Amino acid sequence: QEQLVQSGAEVKKPGSSVKVSCKTSGNIFNNYGISWVRQAPGQGLEWMGGIVPVFNRENYAEKFQGRLTIAADDSTSTVNMELRSLTSEDTAVYYCAKDRPRPGGPFDQWGQGTLVTVAS
Amino acid sequence: DIQMTQSPSSLSASVGDRVTISCRASQSVSTYLNWYQQKPGRAPKLLIYATSRLQSGVPSRFSGSGSGPDFTLTINSLQPEDFGTYYCQQSYSSPATFGQGTRLEIK
Numbered sequence: 001q002e003q004l005v006q007s008g009a010e011v012k013k014p015g016s017s018v019k020v021s022c023k024t025s026g027n028i029f030n031n032y033g034i035s036w037v038r039q040a041p042g043q044g045l046e047w048m049g050g051i052v053p054v055f056n057r058e059n060y061a062e063k064f065q066g067r068l069t070i071a072a073d074d075s076t077s078t079v080n081m082e083l084r085s086l087t088s089e090d091t092a093v094y095y096c097a098k099d100r101p102r103p104g105g106p107f108d109q110w111g112q113g114t115l116v117t118v119a120s
Numbered sequence: 121d122i123q124m125t126q127s128p129s130s131l132s133a134s135v136g137d138r139v140t141i142s143c144r145a146s147q148s149v150s151t152y153l154n155w156y157q158q159k160p161g162r163a164p165k166l167l168i169y170a171t172s173r174l175q176s177g178v179p180s181r182f183s184g185s186g187s188g189p190d191f192t193l194t195i196n197s198l199q200p201e202d203f204g205t206y207y208c209q210q211s212y213s214s215p216a217t218f219g220q221g222t223r224l225e226i227k
Contacts, residue, residue: 035216037164045156045164045207047216061215095163105211106154108175110163 002026004034004096004111011117017084020114022096028109029053029077033099035107036070036081038092048094050103051079059103086118122146122210126219134227139195141222143208148188152212155184155193158221159204167206168193200226 007021022034035050049060053072060068067084079096094114097107123146133139143153151171156164166175168184171191181196195202203226208219 044221045158045209045218047218059214063215097163100211104214104216105152105209106166106169106175107156107164107209108166108169110165113163 002028002098002109004028004098004109006094006096006111006114009115009117011119012086014087014118014120016086017082018086018090018116019080019082020094020096020116022079022081022111024077024079024098028098029072029074029079031101033101033103034070034072034079035097035099035103035105037095037097037107039095039113040089040092043092047104048081050099052101052103053079055101083116086116088118090116091118092116121215122149122213122217124208124210124217124219126206126208126222128222129220130223130225132225132227133198135198135200137198139198139202139224141193141206141208141224143186143191143193143219145189145191145210149210149212151187152210153184153186153191154209154211155182156207156209157202157204158207164207198226202226 003025033052036048051058051070069082096111098109155168158164172184205221
């Protein structure tokens, strides 16, 4: 059964980094891409970037270039997202989503979401 | 980046009504237009992809249409469980971008 299970909520200080994991099951890891989409409180959806694990090919939104890393761990079929230099504007629910081999959607399966709170 | 603009921002409708939500792209996205439904506290759910293709398991009262920059999501015979926020999203070019959302309330 295809499934995406994310790590738990995080509270971080401004200037620090956060790492959120997305464990895949079924055939997702070897056949599809994984994208990360975030949603600030009361706001809309924002695509951050994605990876195709089988090709180890990443693609980032320009807005996050330089402070976002998405990496695939073959040994655990997990995709990790690390966001650095956090500010209060990074407070959001972060979702991983099953993507096509070419990142960008449609996203037909989603993780449960991980709340990241950035506060001093 | 391609900007996606939805209208209306919110609407209220009764059970059994036919509801339409519009989405306009700032430039051509061909047919790479997708629709999602999101309920409070939940992850989005894919309803329609490639403009008009119904995602598996989604009720047939949902349909999508459009071409060029203008697209429409239609819900026929609105049901109580259809409340939530609806988003369009283009997957034509990177970065993928979403509309701002349309909040649907059931009267």
